[in-house]
Amino acid sequence: MRLSAKDSTDLAALIARIGAGDHSALSLFYDRTAPIIYGQLLSLLKRPEWAQEALQDCYIRVWRRSETYTPDKGEPLGWLLGIARYRALDVLAAKRSGAEMSDGEDELSDQVPDPAQSPEEGAIEHEGLQRLMRCLKSLSEEQSRSVLLAYYHGYSHRELSQTMKAPLGTVKAWVRRGLALLRACLQQ
Numbered sequence: 001m002r003l004s005a006k007d008s009t010d011l012a013a014l015i016a017r018i019g020a021g022d023h024s025a026l027s028l029f030y031d032r033t034a035p036i037i038y039g040q041l042l043s044l045l046k047r048p049e050w051a052q053e054a055l056q057d058c059y060i061r062v063w064r065r066s067e068t069y070t071p072d073k074g075e076p077l078g079w080l081l082g083i084a085r086y087r088a089l090d091v092l093a094a095k096r097s098g099a100e101m102s103d104g105e106d107e108l109s110d111q112v113p114d115p116a117q118s119p120e121e122g123a124i125e126h127e128g129l130q131r132l133m134r135c136l137k138s139l140s141e142e143q144s145r146s147v148l149l150a151y152y153h154g155y156s157h158r159e160l161s162q163t164m165k166a167p168l169g170t171v172k173a174w175v176r177r178g179l180a181l182l183r184a185c186l187q188q
Helices: 005-019 023-045 048-068 076-099 119-138 141-152 157-164 168-187
Strands: none
Touching: 005 023, 005 048, 005 076, 023 048, 023 076, 048 076, 076 119, 076 141, 119 141, 119 168, 141 157, 141 168, 157 168
16 A cells, blocks of 8 residues: 555654654554554464454554654655564464464465465465575574564664674674575575
């Protein structure tokens, strides 16, 4: 969905207010964007309870990470959709790890396909997600975690350094090498 320039400007202003700690701005931002984001999450995750969990996490991330948004790098809705997509991948990874799956059941095998998506697109998306998950598992724990935190959660290198309790140069190397290995793995 594409927003008008005014709507996009209004959302950018709300994000700035959220960054300043304005709870009412978060509420307004949620009201204006949650239906769009929930629809995208439901499309990706196929399970309402997973989509609701991911939706809640998205807005927690907006509250905590709103200062990372810069209007010159893209529209507010695109930024939010990026957070949602990455959160959906996190949820899929967590659910697939066996925590909430029964006896190795593949949750994607019994899902109803999205009617707006062609079977070919669905297959390509599913295959791409599986390849990405497989490639992430091939990285070292530090590389995988640093890449996920940096690109899915929007952490800066400095924040990664603090979170992972490692020197800044080391964290930068983990991210750089992790991305190079992911790229090579995904191109195979």
